[in-house]
Amino acid sequence: MHEVLKSHGCGELRAEHAGEQVTLAGWVHRRRDHGGLIFLDLRDSTGLVQVVFHPEQEPAASAVAAEVRNEYVLGIHGEVTARRAGTENPELSTGAIEVLAASAEILNAAETPPFPVNQETNVDEVTRLRYRYLDLRRERMAGNLRLRHRVVKLMRDFMDERGFIEVETPVLNLATPEGARDYLVPSRVHPGSFYALPQSPQQWKQLLMVGGVDKYFQIARCYRDEDLRADRQPEFTQLDVEMAFVEEEDILDLTEDLYHRLAEEVRPEWTIPARFPRFTFAEVMERYGSDKPDLRYGLELHDLTGLVRTAEFRVFTQAIEAGGRVRGFAVPSGADVGRRGLDEYVELARAAGASGIVWFQFAGEGPLDGLTADEVKSPAARFFTPEQAAALGQACGARRGDLLLIAAGPDALSSKVLDLLRRTVAEQRGLADPAALSFLFVTQFPAFEWDADEEKWSAVHHLFTSPFTDDIPLLERDPGSVRSHAYDIVCNGQEIGSGSIRIHSREVQLAVLRTLGLTLDEAKLKFGHMLEAFSYGAPPHGGIAPGIDRTVALFAGERDIREVIAFPKTKSAGDPMTGAPAPVSERQLRDVHIRLAPDAEEALAEQRAGAASTE
């Protein structure tokens, strides 16, 4: 015999339901016992509703309510009534009504939860992860999961409307030599051989293009065995997109349309650029020192090399003689930063590898004209006349009352340092509007970068990325200056996704592989299937892969993608709830032809000893 457990969602009830008999079920959010009269807030996925128990009218139900504790699972039956005048709760969507309980049944008792489920207090993240199922009941996570669902649904709908079809690709793959470290899966059937989990479905989607699926997408799980960050998990999800017969602009336009749609539907009250600005890699590096600049604030970088070339200041002149430049930016109203704050900036720069930074503070207010010596504060003040100092400030757009931060050295270093300072200053001063989505595209990434450790060229994006046609002759002579049709979508200082136009010619692909130091034989061994596929009529194609975790975090206003993932892992890639990863039995190892190395055995022995001593 099956009774109906629910006729409505708790959060769905409104004044119009008054008079209806309803059956509700959910968790006890909070209980208020007035010594007879009991109020319960009952919670399910739809929200909260207040249930009232009158001991005189329904003694049996009231007895159940008296017994109940927070997080008990409770079913009730009763009548929806308008609240008596003056007791409505405008804070609650169901606050105009309440349910008079006629009967109640404890569907399941619950232990006192290890942290409050009914309030948004800060709880240690490990504890939250250990009891993630409880954390998911809380407002923040419940809301984030729903938002994530909406975003993913909108993505699917959007792609479908544009004629894309979703195709699944294998999770067990051939390991690839380039790129991130693979997660490996040993083969039982093929002793000594391994599958690799996909870092992305890159090769599959290109093969789909050759296969005539000219508009493909997939909500794809990707795996990379690298160190984690707030915006990096060992497994993450991408909206993987690829299309044939397109050029770079087509992909960028599509991506821009998608994000406009998402923002419109999910965060209509936030600001988003009507057109996403497009910068070349060289341009953003020059203006922001970063390939993923946060455009919600200014603090743009300026080249001061010409102004300081003749100064007596060795720190600058030596850097210039060594082929470097002097660059800096102005912090509006930064003259208020005290000695400690300035020292902190210098420390940051040192930690980033620079020998330091030079700062100038300008006293007063208004333009810098007629600056006097005692209005300039700087450790390098004696090397510059007030006029020279003012010129530096003006070059950065500074006024009196501002601070100037200047770094000297090779571009790579000064970019890194100034980017770090720019982000730090913006963070400290709250310059970024939390209700703004400052999207932009970065294009024309270099195709290759020199890997000093391996002493070889490596692909900046990946080795299927199409070089600029004009730059193909440079593949042999000067790989470092080859531009590629690779692009990123960036928002609020984060790389949201990247993509490229791919190589569809076997010859160009072979040339790129050569640049990367792969012989024809090696290339055939590792990418033979790709080269072969390209020889059967590969269409011109390209794609992009926006990160879904980062996208949802952005729309959720979360800075950590763990907050938008139901069951994320810790920084050490572990799961505090299940205990994964964990040792497996000898038998399981034997099945897959694996024997542990001495250091692994040692680590396990120590782990066991540690576990024993704490018991």
Next chain:
RNA sequence: GGCCCCGUGGUGUAGAGGCCUAACACGCCACCCUGUCACGGUGGAGACCGUCGGUUCGAAUCCGAUCGGGGUCGCCA
């Protein structure tokens, strides 16, 4: 892998060598309270301060190691 930060009752914090046989709030337990909605009142239980070792007459407080967590750089085609 480098550097930095954190680790005190169930939760969040206070405590910065003896005043701590550890304090506060929430939670929990009991009793009281019939219109609350972070209900209210009274009383109570609950941590030896992540772990190990050291300094000291004396350590939650200092030092070292270790474990766990986080941030950041490297790394992340």
